[in-house]
Amino acid sequence: MKRNVLIIGAGGVAQVVAHKCAQNNDILGELHIASRTRAKCDAIIEGVVAKGAMKVPGTFSSHAVDAMDSAAVAALIRDTGAEIVINVGSSFVNMTVLDACLETGAAYIDTAIHEDPKKICEAPPWYGNYEWKKRDLCAAKGVTAILGAGFDPGVVNAYARFAADQMDEVTSIDIVDINAGSHGRYFATNFDPEINFREFTGTVYSWQNGGWQENAMFEVGQDWDLPVVGTCRAYLSGHDEVHSLAANYPKADVRFWMGFGAHYINVFTVLKNLGLLSEQPVKTAEGLEVVPLKVVKAVLPDPASLAPDYTGKTCIGDVVKGVKDGKPVELFVYNVADHKEAYEEVGSQGISYTAGVPVVAAAMLVASGEWDAKTMKNVEELDPKPFLTILDRIGLPTRVQIGGLGGEDRAWNA
Structure with missing residues (x-):
């Protein structure tokens, strides 16, 4: 203890x-x-x-x-x-x-x-x-x-393990993270802008066919029809849990998909192309040394300040495919969270x-x-x-759709 x-x-x-x-x-x-x-x-x-x-x-x-x-x-x-x-x-x-x-x-x-x-x-x-x-x-x-x-990482790793424990073999794990909420600001990030942008400015790595596959950010997109939030566009992204899950389930394809709207992608692309997401110092005309990424972070809203006006829901879960008794099986293990309910309880966004x-x-x-x-x-x-x-x-109940997305929906322990 x-x-x-x-x-x-x-x-x-x-x-x-x-x-x-x-x-x-x-x-x-x-x-x-x-x-x-x-x-x-x-x-x-x-x-x-x-x-x-x-x-x-x-x-x-x-x-x-x-x-x-x-x-x-x-x-x-x-x-x-x-x-x-x-x-x-x-x-x-x-x-x-x-x-x-x-x-x-x-x-x-x-x-x-x-x-x-x-x-x-x-x-x-x-x-x-x-x-x-x-x-x-x-x-x-x-x-x-x-x-x-x-x-993610965390609960989605547990979802993968929960699904894998019900299969003889896991063939793929697709983690889908959709925030269908709105904070009402022109542009903001939901967590530390510096960490957020660093996550999306490099190569996207996924584990497929027994090896690492490289893509550019926003290169590979897919529409996902999810519970509560509906059909949303998500893009193949690099993420922490892809590495540990690939190490523990090396025979499965492991991919992470994150939802992005067109506005976010447009602003992100402009900032990146202008060099404003660089972590390398530059000098201003006045001789001041600044890090562009830290300047962008300083002018964007503090993610904590978004909470009072945030509405809508998130849906995050794992589509896990595999084999059980020689037959293909599929589960979608997920949670839906509400921004307003989170703010009312603890003063933070979803x-x-x-x-x-x-x-x-x-x-x-x-x-x-x-x-x-x-x-x-x-x-x-x-x-x-x-x-x-x-x-x-x-506060974060888990549900499962048997047969994958759109299948029979029930509590994980039903």
């Missing part, structure tokens, strides 16, 4: 994590949240208190820390007595926070793959470039590290909600011991059923 949680980060996802940890603090124990700017943490805690989110009376404290400083993070873990660290800071800090957990013995959970700020869209093996290099050390020290435990709720479910399973693996795991390497059970209870 592990108790006491330290949340790293103070953005929109961290806000969701804070509320959900508070709603389950009878299981998780004392709560702490830290970022470079303590005032942001204080504001999140004030929101938790205003919503009356704490299930039982208990500690929820704020702290200032530079998450790029592993020694400082380790000191904070010791000072707080945290046995579980939920990292929802920038993906640039994954390795320093993980190192702090290795030093202190705290369990580590994150929601996205590590990124080097000097590199854009690195080639596979993505996890193999960073996190998986620490896998043997986690096992040697008995430290639990659960990688990519948000929604994209942050779908990323933040699962990592708390993972923390609860580490606390109970069910996912306290004492080594490094990706989500599909863990039993998905207790995870989906908790998600049903805390």
Whole structure:
């Protein structure tokens, strides 16, 4: 049994994590949240208190820390007595926070793959470039590290495992992420603009026919007729979970599809063609050195500010095809989330909600011991059923269409 949680980060996802940890603090124990700017943490805690989110009376404290400083993070873990660290800071800090957990013995959970700020869209093996290099050390020290435990990656990995467990052989996994909501702004990104744009400016990698296939962003599109949100256009995109799922299901084709509207694609294309999405510094006529990508980030709306006006729903799920008893089978395992409902509950929009709720479910399973693996795991390497059970209870219920999209629709455990 592990108790006491330290949340790293103070953005929109961290806000969701804070509320959900508070709603389950009878299981998780004392709560702490830290970022470079303590005032942001204080504001999140004030929101938790205003919503009356704490299930039982208990500690929820704020702290200032530079998450790029592993020694400082380790000191904070010791000072707080945290046995579980939920990292929802920038993906640039994954390795320093993980190192702090290795030093202190705290369990580590994150929601996205590590990124080097000097590199854009690195080639596979993505996890193999960073996190998986620490896998043997986690096992040697008995430290639990659960990688990519948000929604995608995270829940979609569990969906793939859930479907695969019902098949003799998996032939393809297509992850489809559609946000059919509207924030009402001319242009904005649903999470950190810097991370968002970095994700889509390089080569798109998918795992097909037993190897990596390369495409350009927006080169391959497909219409998907999904529950609730209807028919939406999605494009083949590179994503974290493609790598881990390809490693665990190497005989299956693994693809990630993300929905984009024509307006987003137009603005993105103009910004990219003008060089405004570059991470390389340039000098202005006045001699100031600036990074174009960081300038774009500075002028765009803070993703957290979108929440009050966001309407509509998301639909994210896995189309999994395979063979059972010699016959072809297909399942669509999915969730539908509502932006307005997310805002009313925790003050965040639906994209942050779908990323933040699962990592708390993972923390609860580490606390109970069910996912306290004492080594490094990706989500599909863990039993998905207790995870989906908790998600049903805390805000992200799972449904399944038997026979694939448009098939018989039912609860995953029906």
